Amino acid sequence: MRLRTRNHIELSCEEACPLVAMLRPRSGAQQWVIAERYDVQPWVPATEYIDCYGNLCQRFTLPQGKSAITVEHEVEVADQLDVDRRADRIPxxxxxxxxxxxxxxxxxxxxxxxxxxxxxxxxxxxxxxxxxxxxxxxxxxxxxxxxxxxxxxxxxxxxxxxxxxxxxxxxxxxxxxxxxxxxxxxxxxxxxxxxxxxxxxxxxxxxxxxxxxxxxxxxxxxxxxxxxxxxxxxxxDVAFLSNYGPLDLTKMDVSVSLA
The missing domain is CATH 3.10.620.30 (C8orf32 fold)
Incomplete structure (x- = not known):
């Protein structure tokens, strides 16, 4: 199953606000990221790191005023969850x-x-x-x-x-x-x-x-x-936004559809 995801987030801050976002899925055994778009408006310099759990984290500072983050992905995923009622508890x-x-x-x-x-x-x-x-x-x-x-x-x-x-x-x-x-x-x-x-x-x-x-x-x-x-x-450990200063989330619009 190939899915398109979109997450549009609008934010407002009274002063420049350092932020860590967790909005990028990683490819692996259970999913494969085919395409992505990650846009921050107004654009600011950003860095990315992998945390101790293997998650992709984006780090940047939002300017004073209104900002928007739009993240879009096309991902191949399983159309059914794996079930194995014989799977044992490992000591x-x-x-x-x-x-x-x-x-x-x-x-x-x-x-x-x-x-x-x-x-x-x-x-x-x-x-x-x-x-x-x-x-x-x-x-x-x-x-x-x-x-x-x-x-x-x-x-x-x-x-x-x-x-x-x-x-x-x-x-x-x-x-x-x-x-x-x-x-x-x-x-x-x-x-x-x-x-x-x-x-x-x-x-x-x-x-x-x-x-x-x-x-x-x-x-x-x-x-x-x-x-x-x-x-x-x-x-x-999995907050999609971690802000280190006053920040208001004014809108979030999420959509998932078949690609």
Whole structure:
């Protein structure tokens, strides 16, 4: 499946504002970037680096006043998510070095406080994909998708208590529950074809059987058509804009279509 993504962001700042953007997907085993356009108006000098999670980060300083960032990509992606119910949980002592950090609790995923709940949810499931799949189904059945309930400081425990949230909250709960069962998990942000309402989207991946599998508790079945922009321990690692000064986001328009 070949997708075209477009993200137009309008910003306003009272004074020059340093900014790190995370808006460029990388080519890899699960997707291939065919073409892209990245425009900043007014144009400013920029640099790019790869962070410790492998994400492409663009660094620049916006001038005082109004600015706009427009990012367009054409990406080849899978039209279906991989499913392997035989994928086993790998014991921590056998995990690759770079995966171990995804077992640790993090700012929005306090997995060290969620083991008892996770064990009740997966009762009767063999370790591995079946447990991860049960967790995603439980989240979908027990947490309402609702705007205005959560805020930037909301963690997985808050979402469980509120019983509602948006895609990033669903992902945090899934990650925290999986980690509490010693299954490495990470938050993913990007685009999903035919998402309603259209926006940037968040889901999560679990490391099983030697590879990462995607889970999205906001959807009623495994759906492909995803463009991954970034992944990390939780939302703190994958913010699409990180500003180091006062900055107002006045408009964001996202679209995803078949190429």
């Amino acid at each position: 921590p002592g056998m995990l690759p070095d770079e995966v171990l950090l995804y077992l640790l609790q993090s700012r929005y995923c306090p997995s060290d406080k969620m083991a008892e709940r996770a064990e009740k949810i997966v009762e009767g499931c063999p370790p591995g994909y079946a447990q991860a799949e049960r967790i995603a189904s439980w989240i979908r059945d027990n947490i309402d998708y609702k705007y205005g309930v959560s805020e930037e400081s909301t963690c997985a425990l808050d979402t469980l208590e509120d019983g509602a949230g948006v895609c990033r909250d669903f992902a945090h709960v899934g990650v925290a529950l999986c980690r509490s069962l010693q299954m490495p998990a990470r938050v993913v942000v990007g685009y999903l074809h035919r998402l309603e309402p259209m926006d940037m989207h968040a889901w999560y991946e679990v490391f099983l059987g030697g590879r990462w599998f995607a889970f999205d508790a906001t959807q009623d079945k495994p759906r492909g058509g995803r463009v991954v922009v970034a992944h990390g321990r939780d939302a703190a």
